[in-house]
Amino acid sequence: MTFVPANEGIAQLKPYQPGKPISELERELGITDIVKLASNENPLGCSDKVKEAVAAELAEIGRYPDGGGFILKDQIHSQFGFEHNQITLGNGSNDLLEIFARAFVSEHDSVVYSQHAFAVYGLVTQAIGAQAIEVPAKGFSHDLPAMAAAIQEHTKLVFIANPNNPTGTWFEEAEFEAFMQKVPAHVVVVLDEAYVEYFPENFNSLKFLKQYPNLIVSRTMSKCYGLAALRVGFALASVEVTDFLNRIRQPFNVNHLAMVAAVAALKDEAFIEESRLVNKAGMAQLEAGFNALGLSYVPSRANFILVDVQADPAQTFNALLKEGVIVRPVGIANHLRVSIGTEAENAKFLAALAKVLGLEAKA
Numbered sequence: 506m507t508f509v510p511a512n513e514g515i516a517q518l519k520p521y522q523p524g525k526p527i528s529e530l531e532r533e534l535g536i537t538d539i540v541k542l543a544s545n546e547n548p549l550g551c552s553d554k555v556k557e558a559v560a561a562e563l564a565e566i567g568r569y570p571d572g573g574g575f576i577l578k579d580q581i582h583s584q585f586g587f588e589h590n591q592i593t594l595g596n597g598s599n600d601l602l603e604i605f606a607r608a609f610v611s612e613h614d615s616v617v618y619s620q621h622a623f624a625v626y627g628l629v630t631q632a633i634g635a636q637a638i639e640v641p642a643k644g645f646s647h648d649l650p651a652m653a654a655a656i657q658e659h660t661k662l663v664f665i666a667n668p669n670n671p672t673g674t675w676f677e678e679a680e681f682e683a684f685m686q687k688v689p690a691h692v693v694v695v696l697d698e699a700y701v702e703y704f705p706e707n708f709n710s711l712k713f714l715k716q717y718p719n720l721i722v723s724r725t726m727s728k729c730y731g732l733a734a735l736r737v738g739f740a741l742a743s744v745e746v747t748d749f750l751n752r753i754r755q756p757f758n759v760n761h762l763a764m765v766a767a768v769a770a771l772k773d774e775a776f777i778e779e780s781r782l783v784n785k786a787g788m789a790q791l792e793a794g795f796n797a798l799g800l801s802y803v804p805s806r807a808n809f810i811l812v813d814v815q816a817d818p819a820q821t822f823n824a825l826l827k828e829g830v831i832v833r834p835v836g837i838a839n840h841l842r843v844s845i846g847t848e849a850e851n852a853k854f855l856a857a858l859a860k861v862l863g864l865e866a867k868a
């Protein structure tokens with residue numbers, strides 16, 4: 506007899522595949538000196554101020570964290586100007602993405618998102634047993650007019666990433682505004698801004714929150730802020746939407762050290778500025794490297810870039826592993842996603858890529 510779970514969606518679900526951890530490759534190959542450019546982490550790690558702040562709070566581990574997240578909400582308030590009752594904290598923004606779906610979507614509803622978007626949108630939709638409406642991408646970008654047109658009567662949620670992962674593509678404010686005007690008021694739109702810190706001149710999402718009570722802006726501390734291991738994200742939305750999100754949030758979903766770290770990270774603007782500069786230089790280095798190898802890539806406004814390796818991505822990924830470089834196949838033919846690293850990491854990756862593809866760099 507086979508066990509039949511109640512929820513069809515979960516029975517069909519293929520779990521999220523995280524980037525390969527360095528420790529795993531070390532065990533497999535018995536080598537050290539591995540470069541991981543697979544999960545869009547900050548190659549600088551985190552701010553020293555974060556390490557000091559966490560160290561100073563270690564004695565507090567025995568107590569439950571503040572379930573209301575006061576200190577972190579206060580910092581978010583002073584930096585972004587939203588009240589505590591417009592902020593939802595998450596155990597990473599992945600936690601929030603699931604909370605959004607559970608708060609607004611039932612199995613009779615549908616969720617709209619783009620082809621080549623963040624894999625978790627499909628997973629949280631499927632876990633509920635709701636219908637996924639995946640709208641074909643335009644090139645590698647979200648096709649916002651087509652996404653608006655794809656909204657059905659039973660659609661409750663739309664997921665949008667700007668910039669998008671894994672493609673690095675982006676859209677401008679006017680395109681988003683035109684999209685929001687077409688979305689019915691009962692449909693919640695999630696604008697996932699996991700990479701917004703890298704090119705902040707691109708887009709001011711926060712002004713739209715005042716205009717659209719059905720909009721949620723989702724941010725993470727995992728990427729530019731360098732706190733991926735600690736798991737912190739936050740969502741900004743109207744008081745009404747935030748109230749629903751906080752009803753189903755686990756009471757202690759963000760731990761104390763993570764909140765302390767997040768406050769210190771948000772305050773350290775110099776670290777963010779430095780991270781941005783390292784990213785811009787690394788992006789230019791990789792683009793130049795790809796050009797010299799005759800490889801094309803998708804222009805990106807994030808901390809990673811999608812490169813056309815003109816070869817099977819899984820084979821190229823495996824060959825790169827043997828060179829001690831971890832990148833990420835993302836289910837797009839001929840393409841690999843590579844996170845921007847330090848100058849030395851990028852150089853090691855480019856040399857390994859040339860070697861495994863049998864290419865020679867032309868000046």
Ligand SMILES: *Cc1c(COP(=O)(O)O)cnc(C)c1O
Pocket residue numbers: 545596597598599600623666669670697699724725726727728733736737738
């Ligand atoms: C990395 C990423 C996230 C979430 O990361 P967390 O570590 O869970 O905060 C969310 N959305 C996108 C598009 C991402 O790339």
